[in-house]
Amino acid sequence: MPDSALRAATFLDKGGVGKTTATAHIGVALDRHGYDVLLLDLAGKQGDLAKHFGLWEDVQAGEDRWPNITTVFQDQWEKIAEKLPTPVDDLIMPTGEGPDLIPAHESLDGLDATLGNIDDAAERYSRLDEFLTEDVADDYDVILLDLPGSTSNIAYNGLWAAGHVVAPVRPGPFEAGQAEQLRQDLETIRNEQGVSIELVMVLLNEVDERTKAGKTYLEEFQTEYPDSLAPTQIPSSQDVQNAQMNGGTLFALERRSKTADRAIEAYETDAEVLVDRLGAEE
Ligand SMILES: Nc1ncnc2c1ncn2[C@@H]1O[C@H](COP(=O)(O)OP(=O)(O)OP(=O)(O)O)[C@@H](O)[C@H]1O
Numbered sequence: 323m324p325d326s327a328l329r330a331a332t333f334l335d336k337g338g339v340g341k342t343t344a345t346a347h348i349g350v351a352l353d354r355h356g357y358d359v360l361l362l363d364l365a366g367k368q369g370d371l372a373k374h375f376g377l378w379e380d381v382q383a384g385e386d387r388w389p390n391i392t393t394v395f396q397d398q399w400e401k402i403a404e405k406l407p408t409p410v411d412d413l414i415m416p417t418g419e420g421p422d423l424i425p426a427h428e429s430l431d432g433l434d435a436t437l438g439n440i441d442d443a444a445e446r447y448s449r450l451d452e453f454l455t456e457d458v459a460d461d462y463d464v465i466l467l468d469l470p471g472s473t474s475n476i477a478y479n480g481l482w483a484a485g486h487v488v489a490p491v492r493p494g495p496f497e498a499g500q501a502e503q504l505r506q507d508l509e510t511i512r513n514e515q516g517v518s519i520e521l522v523m524v525l526l527n528e529v530d531e532r533t534k535a536g537k538t539y540l541e542e543f544q545t546e547y548p549d550s551l552a553p554t555q556i557p558s559s560q561d562v563q564n565a566q567m568n569g570g571t572l573f574a575l576e577r578r579s580k581t582a583d584r585a586i587e588a589y590e591t592d593a594e595v596l597v598d599r600l601g602a603e604e
């Protein structure tokens with residue numbers, strides 16, 4: 323196991339591509355493989371990651387919970403953390419499937435503007451990185467961040483803190499362009515901010531390799547992303563949504579379809595490869 327937690331963020335500047343689903347499933351897969359995993363929901367106050375684990379009612383019941391994820395971005399966080407007996411434990415909820423979760427909070431809504439008031443870019447984007455490094459990284463093997471489907475000060479904090487991006491992509495005529503845009507955005511960040519954020523995994527989601535179109539997309543991505551394409555595509559499975567409605571991942575479903583089993587195997591393979599890629603860069 324690594325000394326300090328390996329980190330990755332699921333991100334693509336596009337909604338509904340499978341970021342939250344990938345975060346949850348990769349997280350549970352790694353937990354089952356023996357890693358201590360923390361999931362962190364920065365994707366917005368709707369709390370999708372908590373919903374994915376059937377924890378939404380608990381999150382809502384604790385809406386006045388303090389500290390919460392927004393607190394760690396505040397100027398005074400370091401002083402707050404010193405005074406609280408268990409500052410990080412106060413943020414965490416167990417998911418029931420292995421990984422710990424720091425859920426989203428409604429105050430994430432106002433956080434983006436607050437961060438925007440910080441003049442210095444390095445300071446504005448590094449708050450989360452500081453929190454993870456100072457308070458969290460020693461206690462986990464892997465930290466996965468679920469980010470919003472658009473760029474924002476919060477998303478940049480996630481990218482800065484993770485340093486590595488897993489980009490779920492749905493097959494379609496415009497999707498290759500989105501992955502390419504992400505690659506260019508990361509290049510711009512590297513040039514302008516001097517911060518290196520690697521596109522460590524392009525994860526093709528809901529691909530049917532048995533169709534001609536599916537095969538063509540796969541070949542295109544293999545050519546474009548020979549190093550970062552995930553080895554296994556995630557098939558489309560109705561059971562993903564069935565599991566989510568039951569408040570769990572596919573791993574927690576008692577009766578699974580064949581496509582669900584294939585999706586699980588794909589997430590497991592890709593999760594291990596992700597850890598290898600993250601570890602190789604340390
Ligand atoms: N492999 C899959 N098979 C079937 N349905 C899937 C699969 N992956 C994701 N979905 C469904 O697609 C929808 C979007 O997935 P998800 O919420 O993970 O995307 P997202 O990128 O996090 O979206 P947002 O940008 O809104 O946060 C969900 O309803 C989810 O159940």
Ligand SMILES: [Mg+2]
Binds near residue numbers: 341342343365370468
């Ligand atoms: Mg999401």
